[in-house]
Amino acid sequence: MDFISILSIFVMACFVGYYVVWSVTPALHTPLMAVTNAISSVIVVGALVASAAEGSAVSKWLGLGAVVLASVNIFGGFAVTERMLAMYKKKEKK
């Protein structure tokens, strides 16, 4: 992919992010932060590339280190979001 197509995706995604985040209800801002934390760990993709590649042992170990850190975030982030969201309940109908 050339730079311009990547940049276009990025700019469009910024706009999508802007409108989607404004529609998030303030009551859920803490879960929002937890879940954005989890998804920003998609950086694990880069970590996996580095760990899987041959050629540089240092690079591989740096990659594996990043896989550990990102996994803490992915599992921790989604799990804690799930836990918080499960607590939001509506008033019971009488």
Added chain:
Amino acid sequence: MEHVTAVPSWAMLAYLVSGVLFILALRGLSSPATSRAGNRYGMIGMTIAMVTTLVTHGIASLPEIAGAIAIGGGVGFVTARKIKMTDMPQLVAAFHSLVGLAAVLVGLAAYLNPQAFGIAGADGIIEPQSRIEMGLGIAIGAITFSGSIIAFLKLAGKMSGSPILLPGRHVLNLGTLIAILGLVAYFTQDQSQWVIATITVLSFIIGFLLIIPIGGADMPVVVSMLNSYSGWAAAAMGFTLHNTAMIITGALVGSSGAILSYIMCKAMNRGFLSVIAGGFGAEAAAGGGAAKEQRPWKRGSAEDAAYMMKEAENVIIIPGYGMAVSQAQHALREMGDVLKKEGVNVKYAIHPVAGRMPGHMNVLLAEANVPYDEVFELEDINSEFAQADVAFIIGANDVVNPAAKTDKSSPIYGMPVFDVDKAKTIFFVKRSMGGVGYAGVDNDVFYMDQTMMLLADAKKMVEDIVKALAH
């Protein structure tokens, strides 16, 4: 020329799908009813991205990778299960620091083995454009890491929440930032190790320097800002890797953090730059002590509060950070339940900056089983104080201070606040008369005719009120 790891088109499609699923994950948060489905979309998206990467790249070291995921995943999962809801702000700060460090490690790994990332020829010369992306990604990642560590220490109370002001810090910070940008530019000409090493070290340092002058009350903004940074770091790495999932996610997280910072600043009537410059609360706290005059105030008891609220028609409860500190949310819900049984109309009012992170109070009330349709935001409930018989303030202070409306010299002037002074009776739960809010300003509400101060630990006081209500 086998170095170009051409990504098959099905894989590009898979990354796009996972990017879209992440958008749906955030979209789900527009209402508590759809939020859990959204979270599942996020999990599916992450699984697709990880599996696609593993399948399209050599899996020579699968056992190590599986081990790394198991270790990290285990730690993350157990932490997420055990963490107390009141400790959520520091957990989020800690998580941000991990994203930042992971970005730095990935950036350095890409620098050491550029062929694996398809950004260099067989001669090992990295493309100049990739060098900029890599340099920026490492810099933003390192700032996110060290900044989040400081935010974590301040939020967890392991470090004083008061601002630490170094002499000449603005010049120092600006100089360091310019040096980092200059080095990133120079990196395109010279890919020696010292350049990337200096960028990394300087960025770690600037992260510390940027956050230490910012006081505890501004932490909601800082946490949101670091959230945004972790997104931009992921986006920069996405540019290096030409990966759509990373770019979309980075942009989403980056804008999300930026919007939250904006909302928090607006709720405090502060400019973003003034928050970032730091030092808020230091001057006011230093000057306020001597000038404070003695004014008469009334002390109430748990019995007074129980009696008045039982007789009331409308009660509005305003929780703040003090409620979180004393873990009073469960007792508070119990009080609400008893009052509701007595036929009282109970509502909760939450200020955008109550607590230490956006939405902190909502999560705590949800944890205590308060239905979310009894919880209202500032602009939705502020007009109702005129009809309220009782405003029950627990652990909040600055967000009910009328000086924000009237006193132009006040540091919190212009901040939107609750109109509690319109309520017929005010109960103000506070540990002692001595303490002031984070902004370090006195509060006229303490001394108003209809105000009764309930001086005690918040949890203890609410429990006493519940007992008194039973009589």
